[in-house]
Amino acid sequence: MRVVVVGAGISGLVAAYRLRAVLGSELELVLVERRERIGGTLHTGTLAGGPVDLGAEAFVGRRPEIPALLGELGLEDQLVHPSGLRPLIWSGGTAHPLPTGTLMGIPAQAESMAGLVDEATLRQIAEEPARPLHWAPGGDISVAELVAERFGAQVVSRSVEPLLGGVYAGLANSIGVRSALPGLAATLDAGAANLSQAVSRALPPPSTAPVFGGIRDGYRVLLDALLAAAAPQLDIDTTAKDLTRTSHGWRLEPVGECDAVVLATPAPVTADLLDSVVPEAAGAAARIELSSSAVVALALPVDTPLPENSGILVATGESLRAKAFTLSSRKWPHLAGRDVAVVRASFGRFGDDSLLALSDAELIATATEDLATVTGIPVRPVTAAVQRWRGGLPQYAPGHTELVSTIESAVAAVPGLAVAGAYLHGVGVPACAASGTAAAERILAGRTN
Numbered sequence: 001m002r003v004v005v006v007g008a009g010i011s012g013l014v015a016a017y018r019l020r021a022v023l024g025s026e027l028e029l030v031l032v033e034r035r036e037r038i039g040g041t042l043h044t045g046t047l048a049g050g051p052v053d054l055g056a057e058a059f060v061g062r063r064p065e066i067p068a069l070l071g072e073l074g075l076e077d078q079l080v081h082p083s084g085l086r087p088l089i090w091s092g093g094t095a096h097p098l099p100t101g102t103l104m105g106i107p108a109q110a111e112s113m114a115g116l117v118d119e120a121t122l123r124q125i126a127e128e129p130a131r132p133l134h135w136a137p138g139g140d141i142s143v144a145e146l147v148a149e150r151f152g153a154q155v156v157s158r159s160v161e162p163l164l165g166g167v168y169a170g171l172a173n174s175i176g177v178r179s180a181l182p183g184l185a186a187t188l189d190a191g192a193a194n195l196s197q198a199v200s201r202a203l204p205p206p207s208t209a210p211v212f213g214g215i216r217d218g219y220r221v222l223l224d225a226l227l228a229a230a231a232p233q234l235d236i237d238t239t240a241k242d243l244t245r246t247s248h249g250w251r252l253e254p255v256g257e258c259d260a261v262v263l264a265t266p267a268p269v270t271a272d273l274l275d276s277v278v279p280e281a282a283g284a285a286a287r288i289e290l291s292s293s294a295v296v297a298l299a300l301p302v303d304t305p306l307p308e309n310s311g312i313l314v315a316t317g318e319s320l321r322a323k324a325f326t327l328s329s330r331k332w333p334h335l336a337g338r339d340v341a342v343v344r345a346s347f348g349r350f351g352d353d354s355l356l357a358l359s360d361a362e363l364i365a366t367a368t369e370d371l372a373t374v375t376g377i378p379v380r381p382v383t384a385a386v387q388r389w390r391g392g393l394p395q396y397a398p399g400h401t402e403l404v405s406t407i408e409s410a411v412a413a414v415p416g417l418a419v420a421g422a423y424l425h426g427v428g429v430p431a432c433a434a435s436g437t438a439a440a441e442r443i444l445a446g447r448t449n
């Protein structure tokens with residue numbers, strides 16, 4: 001059986017690895033990757049002689065996929081957890097503790113927001129349960145529309161957007177409630193009388209499990225192990241195009257004919273590839289927009305007196321360019337032992353690609369200046385690394401779940417074809433890995449039926 005996987009991000013690598021694990025030497029596997037390296041938006045660079053992740057640097061600790069993969073690949077010793085320090089929010093020109101007891105920054109009660117928002121907003125939150133809520137079960141609106149109407153604009157810009165910006169490089173008005181907060185949509189559908197009640201019902205039960213996990217020597221370790229185990233013919237620096245049906249299977253340029261194809265590419269590329277073979281899926285995928293971002297990793301003198309926090313998230317509307325800082329040496333105990341202090345500055349919000357035009361020197365200078373502002377300490381980088389991510393993150397706009405059902409049901413009707421990727425069931429690395437596994441299972445199921 002000859003299978004072509006397009007896209008060597010985590011989604012494609014996991015699909016390739018799962019196919020090889022089941023089919024062994026029966027499988028002729030080709031992995032096609034447009035860039036000159038594997039990993040897609042996962043990229044471990046080098047900073048002051050040590051590995052540093054310049055895309056994702058963590059994964060949600062509650063999800064099992066990444067620890068499971070590390071275990072299967074004999075990399076258990078690479079699994080690390082954060083120190084447990086909390087982040088701050090920079091708002092109104094000052095740092096505040098990140099509110100607790102919220103769902104993606106949406107409070108269940110006014111006390112969570114004390115100190116972060118003004119008195120009028122606190123009153124609005126406290127009085128929200130008394131106002132009738134009009135929610136159409138099964139419907140979808142933007143997070144901004146729901147939260148601003150119930151709790152006020154300050155909750156959106158100071159509490160919700162700093163968190164949404166971290167996950168999607170999105171704004172509350174570019175992200176829909178149903179896909180970004182499925183638990184909240186479910187409690188609203190089930191008839192919660194108001195938003196406070198819906199949030200308190202949707203909050204996960206208290207847990208002592210670490211919120212995040214990470215990989216000690218960077219995501220590179222996992223990517224390399226997946227590639228080695230999948231053992232594909234790797235065509236890097238190769239752009240797949242012109243997908244067509246043949247009498248037996250598929251033809252894809254420039255790799256030729258095959259029995260099955262997994263498209264683990266970003267939504268717009270998937271839309272182009274599916275255009276002539278599954279136009280309904282192509283049309284839906286083409287409607288998913290992307291947002292761009294950039295990461296600047298700074299190496300600072302090891303004695304730089306950074307605050308005792310894991311990071312600083314910036315509220316929207318502040319006069320800073322950076323949207324967040326990860327104080328990596330504080331957040332991750334395994335980085336604390338290095339001879340430099342590592343800080344990552346993140347840039348980029350949906351609809352604003354201006355940062356992509358900045359030079360490396362400008363991005364480093366901006367990151368340095370903004371970090372000095374939010375910490376109140378002099379910042380003098382020893383060295384830095386810059387990574388731009390053009391179109392790195394899909395936006396889960398209102399109605400996203402319907403687009404995904406359209407794509408998946410249209411693709412399911414076509415034998416020997418599967419899709420995977422960050423635009424389907426979550427942008428996080430674990431969700432992408434799960435989508436790669438599901439795509440491989442689909443190809444395998446088609447083969448045995």
Ligand SMILES: Cc1cc2nc3c(=O)[nH]c(=O)nc-3n(C[C@H](O)[C@H](O)[C@H](O)COP(=O)(O)OP(=O)(O)OC[C@H]3O[C@@H](n4cnc5c(N)ncnc54)[C@H](O)[C@@H]3O)c2cc1C
Pocket residue numbers: 006007008009010011012032033034035038039040041042054055056057058059060238239240241264265266269293294295389392393420421422423427428429430432
């Ligand atoms: C700055 C940043 C920080 C992030 N931080 C986190 C985090 O801390 N935790 C977390 O869980 N997630 C994080 N994410 C999200 C997560 O990293 C991504 O959603 C995930 O890695 C996407 O994987 P993917 O394989 O679906 O897509 P991609 O990584 O985009 O892979 C798709 C691949 O397809 C290739 N390709 C495209 N077109 C073609 C073509 N025609 N032919 C051949 N190849 C093609 C691309 O070059 C790419 O390699 C972050 C994302 C960004 C941008």
